[in-house]
Amino acid sequence: MFELNSQLIEKFQAFGAFHVMPILVMGISCYFFIRKARNWTYSYQLLWAKIFTTCIVLTIVGWMGIKIVNHQFDPSIDLPFHLCNILPFVTLFILLTDNQRYFGILYFFILAGTLQAIITPDLKEAYPHYIYFRYWIIHCGLVMLVFYFIHVLQWRVHYKDIRIAMLYANGYLVFSILINIWSGGNYFFSMAKPEASSLLDYLGPWPLYLLTGQLAMYVLFVLLYQPVKHIGLQKDIAGTN
Secondary structure, three states: OOOHEEEEEOEEEOOOOOHHHHHHHHHHHHHHHHHHHHOHHHHHHHHHHHHHHHHHHHHHHHHHHHHHOOOEEEEEEOOOOOHHHHHHHHHHHHHHHHHHHHHHHHHHHHHHHHHHHHHHHOOOOOOHHHHHHHHHHHHHHHHHHHHHHOOOOOOOOOOOOHHHHHHHHHHHHHHHHHHHHHHOHHHHOOOOOOOOOOOOOOOOOOOOHHHHHHHHHHHHHHHHHHHHHHHHHHHHHHHHO
16 A cells, blocks of 8 residues: 555556545535535534645645655655645645635635646556545535535635635745745646646647646636626625525
8 A cells, every 4th residue: 555666566547446436425515524514503514614625735744744754755746735635735825824814825725736647647656555545525515515604614715815815826836846846746736737627738848838737727717607606696695695
């Protein structure tokens, strides 16, 4: 399960049973957990969000620890600077401070980036390798948290969050390029496209996709805003009745 020699590990098959299974588990677990959590007090709801997010963070830190102990830690691939790896740390910070102001950024980053990683996973290791579990715990866990924040904690996303999220995304793009120059890595896929198929395949070669991606990001964010805009309007109407 913790084997580090990739030559001995079965390769992950996209759209196979072990791709579909974690998505189904996520959907079913999310539905029933949200139904139960709605009956809790806000402080208890917040506590469970912190516990769940901490578990995601520990899967990331745990793998880094395994690599360090085995003297195989590689800064070009093992630092937590891919977007889906840094987001659990950011989410935990937001929860610990109960700062809803940054939820809109999380919402757009997670659903625009993490959801795509679930559909077209950039994953080589198959079940039951630790990386397989880590990948799905992180990505499915983040998406579950978004639904939990909206339907249980009732945190809202505002239209202005689109602009703020784009500013933060570009700030992180610059940061990732600097980290990649230093480490020789490809965090945030700012130096090359992922090996797995993704939206970036339709946005031109590097570095053009860094520019065309701005328009794609804006369109995605606007589309993702529509369902939460509808939820927000429903809450406003209910509040006036």
